[in-house]
Amino acid sequence: xxxxxxxxxxxxxxxxxxxxxxxxxxxxxxxxxxxxxxxxxxxxxxxxxxxxxxxxxxxxxxxxxxxxxxxxxxxxxxxxxxxxxx
Amino acid sequence: xxxxxxxxxxxxxxxxxxxxxxxxxxxxxxxxxxxxxxxxxxxxxxxxxxxxxxxxxxxxxxxxxxxxxxxxxxxxxxxxxxxxxxxxxxxxxxxxxxxxxxxxxxxxxxxxxxxxxxxxxxxxxxxxxxxxxxxxxxxxxxxxxxxxxxxxxxxxxxxxxxxxxxxxxxxxxxxxxxxxxxxxxxxxxxxxxxxxxxxxxxxxxxxxxxxxxxxxxxxxxxxxxxxxxxxxxxxxxxxx
Numbered sequence: 511x512x513x514x515x516x517x518x519x520x521x522x523x524x525x526x527x528x529x530x531x532x533x534x535x536x537x538x539x540x541x542x543x544x545x546x547x548x549x550x551x552x553x554x555x556x557x558x559x560x561x562x563x564x565x566x567x568x569x570x571x572x573x574x575x576x577x578x579x580x581x582x583x584x585x586x587x588x589x590x591x592x593x594x595x596x
Numbered sequence: 597x598x599x600x601x602x603x604x605x606x607x608x609x610x611x612x613x614x615x616x617x618x619x620x621x622x623x624x625x626x627x628x629x630x631x632x633x634x635x636x637x638x639x640x641x642x643x644x645x646x647x648x649x650x651x652x653x654x655x656x657x658x659x660x661x662x663x664x665x666x667x668x669x670x671x672x673x674x675x676x677x678x679x680x681x682x683x684x685x686x687x688x689x690x691x692x693x694x695x696x697x698x699x700x701x702x703x704x705x706x707x708x709x710x711x712x713x714x715x716x717x718x719x720x721x722x723x724x725x726x727x728x729x730x731x732x733x734x735x736x737x738x739x740x741x742x743x744x745x746x747x748x749x750x751x752x753x754x755x756x757x758x759x760x761x762x763x764x765x766x767x768x769x770x771x772x773x774x775x776x777x778x779x780x781x782x783x784x785x786x787x788x789x790x791x792x793x794x795x796x797x798x799x800x801x802x803x804x805x806x807x808x809x810x811x812x813x814x815x816x817x818x819x820x821x822x823x824x825x826x827x828x829x830x831x832x833x834x835x836x
Contacts, residue, residue, distance in 0.1 A: 547663050
């Protein structure tokens with residue numbers, strides 16, 4: 511009997527998922543802007559947008575911070591807005 | 597060092613940053629955010645994937661730094677320049693933008709000056725094989741400022757500063773130990789000398805913006821021809 515190993519399963523499953531559902535799995539690309547505040551809370555242009563990052567995204571960005579320096583983390587967290595590809 | 601990197605996050609055009617606002621910024625992550633799906637969750641947080649990058653001036657990590665603000669008008673201008681760069685077919689603009697980005701990211705001023713002058717040369721001195729590069733660069737940039745006014749700078753001041761900028765670059769390139777003597781320069785409306793690297797960054801940013809919006813002048817012959825023409829107020833347009 512083989513025990514269920516989630517990380518191994520996910521690796522295999524994700525390949526299948528990408529192949530079968532790739533066109534249906536939409537995602538956005540965000541680039542947090544360091545040390546920059548945008549006066550309107552959001553801005554839309556034909557080719558890009560600048561959006562305020564939600565609290566959940568900010569928390570998700572900080573799930574793995576242990577290996578990074580204090581100064582880097584301080585800088586990273588000084589991003590409130592992100593550039594978004596349109 | 598002032599820099600502003602507002603760029604397309606998903607393609608190589610992130611290197612073609614629209615250096616518009618002059619704010620000190622950059623980025624250290626590219627995030628992929630799934631819309632309505634995911635493969636792993638922590639609590640109810642989105643399942644984001646993060647790619648680490650280092651594309652910001654080193655100074656941002658060195659001690660306190662104030663958060664700067666960007667206005668809606670500045671963002672509109674970023675959009676305008678972005679559009680112009682996307683429509684651009686001239687490789688010289690791409691090279692100049694890459695050099696501007698590199699100059700902003702360097703930790704050494706002496707490295708930055710080399711990038712800056714290469715960027716300016718790429719835009720203004722395509723015919724570098726004939727005649728003195730420094731003179732051509734200074735004359736053409738001054739002419740561009742005559743056509744498209746730039747902040748408080750007069751063409752004569754631009755000509756003079758540009759000569760000093762190129763001289764500084766040459767001393768750095770040849771390892772001259774006295775190069776630092778040219779590292780500051782007097783500019784209009786400042787009472788004391790300021791780092792020439794900051795002036796160079798402004799010049800290159802101005803040249804990129806102006807030429808992206810007025811690509812006709814990417815041909816040096818057009819600038820040389822403009823130099824031979826009498827100055828006309830109605831010919832002046834918005835540049836940098």
